[in-house]
Amino acid sequence: MATLAPLPLSPNTADVVSAVRALVPELREAQAESDKLARPPEHIVAKLREAGAYRLTIPKEYGGLGADMKTWMQTVTEIGRGDAGVAWAVTLVASCNWALSSFFPKHVVNEVFSKPGASVAGIFTGRALTARPVEGGIHIEKGMWFFNSGVYEAGWDLLGVPMYDDKGEETGPGIALVPMSEVKLLNDWNTSGIRGSGSTNVSAENLFIPHDRIIPLEPMAEGSQPRTYEGPAPRVAFMPLMANILTYPLLGASLHMIERFMETLPRRDIKLTPYTKAAEAPVTHLQIGEATAKIETARLLIEDGVREMDEWSRTSEYMPMMLRAKIRRDTAFAERLMWEGVDILATASGGSFSWLSNVANRLWQDVKVGTMHPLVSVPSNFELYGRMAAGVEPPLMLV
Structure with a gap:
């Protein structure tokens, strides 16, 4: 069977990878439920918590795994x-x-993670946000934040807010920590793919946020914000990490698409052609060859970015800007390649692919929707890298 080899395990945290790998059949069985709920089913969340998936990047002193990027990806x-x-x-x-x-x-950090099982969701940009500086912090009169992924599993939310100086002038974007009890979930995630993410919009009104729960976004991106913890992942550059991690779910779906295509291939013909067995048709061979090449190339690009991030996390220097832009470029290109590979296999799947009950159709939808996140936009990331290569300074926060 022409399928891609499993990812080799990272020896220091292989248990979590093995544990979630064992859950793959249950995840597939529960997908209809996650689609219906537009969020992860509670029994799946419980299994993933037990496996350690929600503790990946929590520091070890709080019972987390303190995992590196390779383990995160796997x-x-x-x-x-x-x-x-x-x-x-x-x-x-x-x-x-x-x-x-x-x-x-x-x-x-102590306040949040000293409680076992704590986790955090977030969305770093707000919409229709009305805020003002007040003594000791800021006051949110009202605001909305779109696509708050993972919010149903979290007890706290990181929300994009404006920051102000002592004169009350806005100084730039910040990220605020807010208890989930003060956030309203709008339960409006209704999409054709990635439904199990539960990426609902959220809102808040009449909300006070103290200064010590707000940090500036730009220094995080440029590498000047002081670090609280110095484990493997904490030293990784902010923007490459935030983009690269979005490829991991789609890589999994793309690998599943190959697996599914090869499993069903022996049962298919090609209508209105002499081929009663699609597996014997040269066009099928070409499609398999091109699709798997694209997905495998995407995986190599993603893994290369992961390797770079892990290597730089072991140094005292912040990743150079051009390398950060390269990882952004390669991440976006990997997303395009995965979509193209999945789309080729969808085209080769025949008319039955159009049924909503077809697993391949669901995978196709998932990959397409996942590629629409602005952090992995191909034109934007190509432009970012190209302008830097041409000697034109980019906005620092984008790199």
Whole structure:
């Protein structure tokens, strides 16, 4: 069977990867339920918590795994082989757990992670947001934040807010930590793919946020924000990490698409042609060859970015800007390649592919929706890298 080899395990945290790999059949069986709920089913969340998926990036002193990027990738990719939407929620929660423990004051980190089972979701840009500076912090009169992935599994939310100086002038974007009890979930996630992520919009009104629960976004991106913890992942550059982690659920779905195509191939013919067995048709061979080449190339690009991030996390220097832009470029290109590979296999699947009950149709939808995140936009990331290569300074926060 022409399928891609499993990812080799990272020896230091192989248990979590093995544990979620064993859950793949259950994730697939529960996907209809996650689609109906538009969020991960509770029994799946419980299994993933037990496996350690929600503790990936929490520091070890709080019972977390303190995992490196390779383990993060392997874990989420395996979950994505079962349900890309659920994997999307896991990788976004992992990123917010990472951001909180990496950049927020130690006493704030203690407040959140001293409670067993705590996890954090977040969305770093707001919409229709009305805020003002007040003594000791900021006051949110009202605001909305779109696509808050993983919010149903979290007790805290990281929300994009404005920051102000002593004169009350806005100084730039910040990220605020808010108890989930003060956030309203709008339960409006109704999409054609990645449904299991539960990426609902959220809102808040009449909300006070103290200064010590707000950190500036730009220094996080440029590498000047002080780090709270110095484990493997905390030293990784912010923007490459935030983009690269979005590929892991889609890589899992793409690998599942190959697996599914090869499993069903012996039962297919090609209508209105002499081929009663699609597996014997040269056009099928060409499609398999091209699709798997694209998906395998995507995986290599993703893994190369993971390797670079892990290697730089072991140094005292912040990753150079051009390398950060290269990882962003390669991440976006990997997303395009995965979509193209999955789409080729969908085209080769015949008319039965159009049934909504067809597993391949679901995978196709998941990968397409996942590629629409602005952080992995191909034109934007190509332009970013190209302008830097041409000697034109980019906005720092984008790199």
